[in-house]
Amino acid sequence: MANHCPTAFDESLISGYLDGELTQAAEQKVRIHLEDCVQCRTLIEDLRSIREAAMSTEFSKPDDTQWDERPRGGASLVARGAGWILIAVWAVVVGVYALWEFFTMPASPIERLLVVGGLTALALLFVSVLLDRIKTARTDPYREVEK
Numbered sequence: 001m002a003n004h005c006p007t008a009f010d011e012s013l014i015s016g017y018l019d020g021e022l023t024q025a026a027e028q029k030v031r032i033h034l035e036d037c038v039q040c041r042t043l044i045e046d047l048r049s050i051r052e053a054a055m056s057t058e059f060s061k062p063d064d065t066q067w068d069e070r071p072r073g074g075a076s077l078v079a080r081g082a083g084w085i086l087i088a089v090w091a092v093v094v095g096v097y098a099l100w101e102f103f104t105m106p107a108s109p110i111e112r113l114l115v116v117g118g119l120t121a122l123a124l125l126f127v128s129v130l131l132d133r134i135k136t137a138r139t140d141p142y143r144e145v146e147k
């Protein structure tokens, strides 16, 4: 977030002011500046709400599930889904590109066999992981509860 303070007031003073880390003289300096600078008042409000948001996330985080990679809440479920869709699209694009390269390049039958074998193995691994994921997502009993 950009601070468009006309006097280029020191941002670290403002954040120190929020944290109550300043000397009395510095605190006074900030207070006086804030009185006639709307940009820095906006900045301090922004910083304050960011801090409050950070604090409340910290307090509501359950410790015992910290390392659980299961997504909690709608946003992370959407992000997870989008991630898998992107991976699928990426795999298809790479696969198509590789095949196109493969059929347009001059290669001996053994080279072709090696490439096809490798790609098939990768594709099978990918599909098996994907199917596993889908199965886990469907049978996960906590998925709906934690929303």
Ligand SMILES: [Zn+2]
Residues within 6 Å of the ligand: 005, 006, 007, 008, 009, 033, 037, 038, 039, 040
């Ligand atoms: Zn200012």
